[in-house]
Amino acid sequence: MVLRLVPTDFLTVQAAIDASSSGDSIKILAGKFDGFEVDVDNLKIFGCGIGRTIIEGAPAQGSDDGVVVISDRITLQDFTIQGFPDEGVRINTNFNVLKNIESKLNIGSGIQLIGDNNLIIECSILMNRDDGFNISPGQNNCILKCESNVNDGTGYSFSNVNNKLLLSTAKENIDDGLLINDSFNTIIGNISNKNNARGILVGAGDGNNNIIKNLTCNNSGSGIEIEDGAFVNAIDSNIARNNGTDVTDAGILIEDSAADNTIRFNEAKNNFEFDIEAIPPADTANTFDGNKCGNSSPPGLCT
Known part of the structure; x- marks a missing residue:
């Protein structure tokens, strides 16, 4: 195992990667560096911290993205990626770890997860021209203690199964804070605040998601919001306050053909037009239990 320093040993990160073998580490010192592609398994690539080590300028070879990972078991930690023509970071592979990465001001998404079984922890995704996190078609990924704020798309967009979003924040995004467009995802302990569309949206026909x-x-x-045809989702112990701007909105909204969902133990207050609304026949096709709210449509969905 060898430690390589950029720019001391190699002028570019790509040159250091090209000289590396599985198990090696690369330390990127403070400064600004071009994008790179990681094509060697089990590398650890560290910067000196967000805002000190900055990846910008020329994209990764063969792409318009800033950092592209095409090998497994890569660790990326402690640097900023900014200003690329497409994605800030694109993860094509599996079992990688990103920690304390900032991705901002990119024309595409801040981070796109194509691969599976990746861990993204304590990352900041800011002011990108598309979604903050685009999890498509990755599955079995975990995003923990991240923030996705002020992006022109959705804060977090999930388009496959068995992903987890935990203890993270979506704030002031142009679209939804969180979009779930598939099944068997777990969304626990997050904050979705001041987004220009819905706080959390479960898409049409999607099921078996846990929103807790x-x-x-x-x-x-x-x-x-639970769209038409969504089924067997658990909406449990959430707080919805001060959401909505017109009569089509609610603190928690269940569209008419959504069925077999459980909406329980939620607290909803000061939402427009209703704290909880189930468009018939969704009021009888789903289970409502123990919800605390000021008003509902139809009446009786609150305790």
Whole structure:
């Protein structure tokens, strides 16, 4: 195992990667460096911290992305990626770890997860022209203690199964804070605040997602919305406050053909137009239990 320093030993990160073998480490010192592609398994690539080590300028070879990972078991940690024509970071592979990475001001998404079984922890995704996190078609990924703020798309977009979003934040995004467009995802303990659409949206026909103990507040659309045909989702112990701007919104909104979902133990207050709304026949096709709210449509969905 060898430690290589950039720019001391190699002028570019790509040159250091090209000289590396599995198990090696690369330390990027403070400064600004071009993008790179990681094509050697089990490398650790560290910067000197967000805002000190900055990846910008020429994209990774053969792409318009800043950092592209095409090998497994890569660690990326402690640097900023910014200003690329497409994605800030694109992870094509599996079992990688990203920690304390900032990805901002990219034309595409801040981070795109194509691979599976990746861990993204304590990352900041800011002011990108598309989604903050685009999890498509990756599955079995875990995003923990991250923030995805002020992006022109959705804060977090999930388009495959068995992903987890835990203890993270979506704030002031142009679209939804969180979009779930598939099944068997777990969303626990997150904050979705001041987004220009819905706080959390479960897409049409998607099922078996667990939406638990999240805070949705001050979103322009509904705090939590379950679209037509969504089924067997658990909306449990969430807080929805001050969401909605017109009569099509609610703190928690269940569209008419959604069925067999469980909406229980949620607290909803000061939402427009209703704290909980189930468009018939969704009021009888789903289970409502123990919800605390000021009003509902139809009446009786609150305790």
